[in-house]
Amino acid sequence: MSSVYEQLGGEAAINAAVDVFYRKVLGDKYVVRFFEGVDMDKQAAKQRAFLTMVTGGPNSYTGKDMREGHRHLIKMGLDDSHFDHILCHLRSTLAELGVAQDLIDTVISVAESTRDDVLDR
């Protein structure tokens, strides 16, 4: 069976999704402090990698990457509530782009599976 990534339309769809998703994240006062002072181009590339991974596209993301990439944010107070906000933005991004509900659920469950790595537990 083809991946959600392919069903969405591959790379072009992911590029469109990154803009929508990143804009939602930066517009969220509850989580924006974790993104202040970061290079926006690099951050967008990371989000593209994240969206590619959670939709089952070509990637080599590992739990270790997720753990190490977020460790400095844990010190800043990153916890489950922030993770929930990001999942929420991911869900509404996909809905806005017209992704079917069952595909959204699949993507969210993959994203959910990274929770313990992101929060270094």
Place this chain on the structure above:
Amino acid sequence: MPTIRFEGQDYFCSSDETVLESLERHGVMLPSSCKSGTCQTCLTRALKGQPPSAAQKGLKDTLAAQNYFLACICKPEEDLEIGLASVSPKYSARLIKKDLMNESIVRLRIEVPEDFSYQAGQFINLIRPSDELTRSYSLASISSDSFLELHIKRVPEGRMSTWLFDTVEEGDELSFFGPSGDCFYLPDNPERTLLLVGAGTGLAPLHGILRDALEQGHKGPIHLFHASLAAPGLYLIDELREIAVQFSQFKYTPCVLHGDAPEGGKQGNIVDIPGQVLGSFNGFRVYLCGDPQIVNALRQKAFMAGTSMQDIHSDPFVFAPA
């Protein structure tokens, strides 16, 4: 079987092997991470030869135009000579003209060395021969000009700018290498709205991009916001007004943080002014140059106002301390 030339060595690339894999097999490790064309850590430039377009997916158009590609997904179809950074020969050229634009900005016009080519908006690295001190300056000229133009801001106790202001004279030879930078005009959509925002000598590359766009027949609106702390810090006002008279699609807005703005200008924070004047930036291509704090704040503003990340080109100037 294509050959990859890197740092003077030739490496054979097997069929179905990527540039990254081939070099790795030969014991040459390029920086890389995702190995799937996503993270862009392995961004590499083809100095000779054309990388396949599939190896440029997701890259900014201005990077693709300079033959940058992702080594981890590049299966070369022809011989390539590659480099990590933009490797460039050193040039030497005579200073033709030096004049003061205002009390803290001097304009230098330099001969164009033979075989030097650039895109308006890119920068060069000027070298002081006595001690190899090097600083980057944006090109304000366009490639059809008979000179290279730089705008130099006098940095208090800045070694390079003090030397250029006080010692260098017309007729002297100047050395530099380059060009670099991905802040330049692309003629892919002549109807599109362009937004150019810069503070201080951030005007230099924007002036080049503006004239390049007009010369290449850009039809869509072009908005230029040039900011300074106060009116005396603005420059090229008459030239820019003249361009606005000649080209109705071009709108020039001089901006000042303090005091009265010149006629047709705005007083306020440059980070807020473009949004107040234009509202949404949906579908724009945006160029931001100058002070890094202003550039980064504007980058976020432009993105939140609807510009795609792919369409925001910026060149934050870092002023080296004395």
